[in-house]
Amino acid sequence: MARRKGGIDRDALREKLIAVAEALVLQGGPEALTARALATHIGYSLGHVYNLVEDLDELVLLVNGRTLERLYDTLEEAAEKAKPGHKVHAIAAAYLSFCADNARMWSLVLGHKLPEGRALPDEYAARISALPVLVATELKAMFPKRSSDMLKRDVASLWSALHGLGTLEHNGRLPLIGAPSASVLAKHLLDTAFAGMKDK
């Protein structure tokens, strides 16, 4: 059994592959993420891409995982910096800014549909699950009397709403429904929702 250094080189190359993938999407959008472009930019043959990664789907998930990680950090930081009663607003604003500022990477996240029958990697699923927890933490602090069942639904519905706002803005559909910017809508939604949650 003659292994090499322990797959270290291969891991490094995988990292480079991910970095190149990110750069390609950043520059040309999701359509630019092709196997041949990857091969060219990492300086290896086309076939070798498939020795580093199972699929392009797997690669996309790896890239999207990084994006979700950055998003998490951004939201966490926004919540930290904001004043206590304003943290959810800050998270929402940061979320929408992130989508706008990272439009191409976000397209890759939104646009990727993994072939059915194939499950999301646990790590990836965890990255998604972690996001609304940031909201849950702040909501619990803001509405301590509220039941945890209610809070669960609050979090899920508000997070879904935020996702809807981000998606519609990302696709340029907000003007179609006669709406102002997503950030204005987010503030409005949170204000009315909080008003409805008051003392309950």
Next chain:
Amino acid sequence: MARRKGGIDRDALREKLIAVAEALVLQGGPEALTARALATHIGYSLGHVYNLVEDLDELVLLVNGRTLERLYDTLEEAAEKAKPGHKVHAIAAAYLSFCADNARMWSLVLGHKLPEGRALPDEYAARISALPVLVATELKAMFPKRSSDMLKRDVASLWSALHGLGTLEHNGRLPLIGAPSASVLAKHLLDTAFAGMKDK
């Protein structure tokens, strides 16, 4: 200038093309909508598909237009049948049911991103714009004292939220964020939002 019957046959064939496209998606999802499959099923050559339609993109928009039309009818009917104070709830429930019951067609709607630089056909845009108007009508009736500016934001934010719920459920992401079904969330969201809008 010797025209034929006036393009009637061609229009009929276009209709058949759209119907076949719908059937293909219904049976095999968006991936099944290929130029060659279309050609086979309408009984013409591959090249002729491109005499009937500019693009596959155009065809997708035609199919999606029908889907949106059906969605509108469904929502309208749901609103009609519901009791006055419950109409928005009914619209939301109908929307989510529609997404679930027409999952493959809805995938085509959600998944289609037209190449940038290309504008949405007016008719298609109008079909999108029409949808939240149904909500606007009911909200106005429910909250007559509310300013029209506020109502505009109410409609846009609630519609976006609904879209977010539908999308997350469609992609199976709701369990990931520890959420119950979209319909439960929709009811919850509307209840708290309405509570927050009360007497304002």
Next chain:
DNA sequence: TGACATTATGAACATTGTTCATTAAATTGG
């Protein structure tokens, strides 16, 4: 009937993702 417009074809092209037999290189046991 002949000129012309429309309808239809089918072969080709360019890109995709993906596979795989084969070759090159590196590591390790003796």
Next chain:
DNA sequence: CCAATTTAATGAACAATGTTCATAATGTCA
């Protein structure tokens, strides 16, 4: 140090995709 074995890497091929276009067939009207 060498030969065996494992790993790394190649490049040619395949299948499927959207799209184009010169050409042929067919219908329409003067």
